[in-house]
Amino acid sequence: MLHTDQVILLCKEHGFALVGVTDAQKSKWSSEFEAWLEAKKHGEMLWLANNVDVRLDPMNLVSGAVSIICVADRYGSSNDETPPPRHGKIARYARGGDYHKVMKKRLHQICDALRQLDSKNEFRACVDTAPLFEREFAAAAGLGAIGKNTLLIDQSIGSWLMLGAIVTTATLKATDNKNDTDPCGSCTKCIDACPTDAITPWSVDGSKCISYLTIEHRSEIDPTFHEQMGQWIFGCDICQEVCPHNQQTQKTRCAQVHSAYESKTSSLDLLEVLNWNEEDRRNAFKGSAMKRAKLDMMQRNAAIAAKNYLAHSDDPVLQEKITSWKS
Known part of the structure; x- marks a missing residue:
């Protein structure tokens, strides 16, 4: 039987800064998300309106899903000075390697290792492109709390975080959520x-x-x-x-x-x-x-x-x- 401690150790060995586990439950933000879509706040990102039933319920993404392993990489370039004259600015997450590839390669390696430990269950790696509310599940797993800017904030290292997840049919004990307090207070x-x-x-x-x-x-x-x-x-x-x-x-x-x-x-x-x-x-x-x-x-x-x-x-x-x- 697979244990949460094994999973956390494996993810840490692959270099993830934050790791947590939560239950694969239907999103608590379904009504807010549907209202957001209805208000056309997704602009031209039409894919967000596709597969809404899958996006709102991980059990529609992986049949029989029970647990979600959530991970985060820390980014945030040290090169944050004012750019030279006549230069256009680039967001920090895009200044280095492609996070899709950087994270997904390691998540696939973790999935392979987990299958060696537990061949009876399914493990699916997700990085941004799968219809999954990674941020919501990461918050539930204790990786941080969602701030007023809708980003995940870990109160010790901030919000410069890349998120990934593994949806699995394995039953894992959820990690304690130590980040469930409002990170913003009266700050605007x-x-x-x-x-x-x-x-x-x-x-x-x-x-x-x-x-x-x-x-x-x-x-x-x-x-x-x-x-x-x-x-x-x-x-x-x-x-x-x-x-x-x-x-x-x-x-x-x-x-x-x-x-x-x-x-x-x-x-x-x-x-x-x-x-x-x-x-x-x-x-x-x-x-x-x-x-x-x-x-x-x-x-x-x-x-x-x-x-x-x-x-x-x-x-x-x-x-x-x-x-x-x-x-």
Whole structure:
């Protein structure tokens, strides 16, 4: 019989910063999620409206599911200084290796090891792409508590976390939830700092979020949001940067960062991006989660960021490029 302690040790041996186990139960947020979809707050992320019954109940993802093993990697680049002039900013999670590959490889290895210990049960690894509320289950497993910005916050190491899970038919004892207290209290720093007013307490309007606009929104971006986007060209970290739980010393912040996420590219020269061809894009994003951003999207984002930069900076070469830019 498989024991929770064995599972936790195995996950820790594979380098995960946080590990916990919870029961595979139907989501407690089903009505809120359905209302969120009804309000069109998912924007163009139409897949979120697909397989809702599976997303809300892990037993529809893995028949006979009993337990969910939740894991988290710590990221958060130490390279968080102001980017050089004329550069577009990249969210920290995308500055290093592609978390999908980094996490899924290890989760598959863990699944293989668990099958050796327990051949009668099923184990399915999930990292972001499966219809599973990883954040909700991670909170239930004690990895953290969900903050007002809807991100999982561990009160000792903050919210710079990549989440993954293994859904299994094995019966495992749930871990104690030591993170079940409200991590925010009266704090509203994330809400106040969001340039597009996308955040309300424990809810994010995805259609307004800069991360959504720069990564998931495929069509033209509403000019209403252009100025608020600043120089972000892939993702946004503002609501995490202002969070008190992330205001730790540089040494503490970096101590538990998984090496695969160490910063390789924290920003990109806007003029270079505007001059890219498809091969340039592929070379720049090789091995990165940014590779899902198409060339036209990156250049759209770079053009917006360039106009925002030129509003307060003099750069004749970039100005000439933007003046003749197709958009």
